[in-house]
Amino acid sequence: MARITAGIGTSHVPAIGAAIDLGRTADDYWAPVFAGYEFVKAWVKDNTPDVVILCYNDHASAMMLDIVPTFAIGFAEEFEPADEGWGPRPVPTVIGHPDLAGHIAEQLVIDEFxxxxxxxxxxxxxxTVPLSLVFGQPEEWPCKVIPLAVNVTQFPTPSAERCWKLGEAIRDAVECYPEDIEVQVWGTGGMSHQLQGPRAGLIAPEFDNAFLERLAAGPDGTSELRGITRLDFLREAGTEGIELIMWLIMRAAMGPNVDELHRFYHVPASNTAVGHVVMKPKAQFRHKLGEVEARKATAA
Known part of the structure; x- marks a missing residue:
């Protein structure tokens, strides 16, 4: 059966992608940022998953404001890089895993998502920026990817608690998928930043580091993260700080307790703080297949 083997959290700053694509990672400004990812680039060579479930938000590239799903999962065989106004990034086509995506979608509906x-x-x-930060600039990505898009741009956005429960449901779904594959869950976006208004340029290192500390904690610490309201994110971390709810999906998918393998925080990168973590579940919390089949029967 499938198993979740690791979780990665990272910012997805567009200027980071530009620095990679233009060969500027060694510039004085950018070198400290990319130094924080040397660990994961080395680690992933021995820990490359079969599939990454990548939680991210679309930036009006594929989903305009006429239709804004709260949570959306990619079913396609392939996902082309988007044109964000200056052309698509020169990165490989993202290869999907429709079978696992379909299984996850079915289980999420059973779990009332x-x-x-x-x-x-x-x-x-x-x-694509998280993929570049972890895998570099390969001719093709070394694993399949299931995009999981989360609405953090149009009110009402999902709550921290709802995202946590989604992560738990994703863990349950993966662990009853019959194929023997390794899956990682990535949470992207953030950390604190605000792009507009009187507080444009806001960065909150104290909030960010407290978030990272609690993220690595057991249930007592993570319960505080689950209680952060949308207004709290706005006040403490800026209008775009809400992106951190996608990290909570990743963290919940790891189970109650984790081993933190790496943590990195840097200010600034463009107009935001950059955060990054690598963690593994302390144990596999697997649902018995019979329990899942029983839920299916009840739902039917």
């Missing part, structure tokens, strides 16, 4: 199915979606820097 009304997930939106996306059969055709281009993926922007929210998804």
């Amino acid at each position: 009304d997930i939106t199915i996306m059969n055709d979606i281009a993926v922007d820097h929210g998804l």
Whole structure:
């Protein structure tokens, strides 16, 4: 059966992608940022998953404001890089895993998550920058990717608690998938930043570091993260700080307790703080297949 082997959290700053694509990672400004990712680039060589479930937000590249799903999962065989106004990034096409995506969608509906199915979606820097930070600049990505898009741009956005429960449901779904594959869950976006208004340029290191500390904690610490309200994110971390709810999906998918392998925080990168973590579940919390089949029967 499938198993979740690790979780990665990272910012997905578009300027980071530009620095990679233009060969500027060694510039004085950017070198400290990319130094924080040397660990994960080395670690992933021996820990490359079969599939990454990548939680990100679309930046009006594939989903305009006429239709805004709260949660959407990519079903396609392939996902092309999006054109964000200056052309798509020169990165490989993202290869999907429709079978696992379909299984996850079915289980999420059983768990009362009304997930939106996306059969055709281009993926922007929210998804491709994390792939570049971890895997570098390969001719093709070394694993398949299931995009999981979260609405953090149009009110009402999902709550921290709802995202946590989604992560738990994703863990349950993966662990009853019959194929023997290794899966990682990535949470992207953030950390604290604000792009507009009187507080444009806001960065809150104290909030960010407290978030990272609690993220690595057991249930007592993570319960505080689950209680952060949307207004708290706005006040403490800026209008775009809400992106951190996608890290909570990743963290919940790891189970109650984790081993933190790496943590990095840097200010600034463009107009935001950059955060990054690598963690593994302390143990596999696997649902018995019979329990899942019983839930299916009840739902039917």
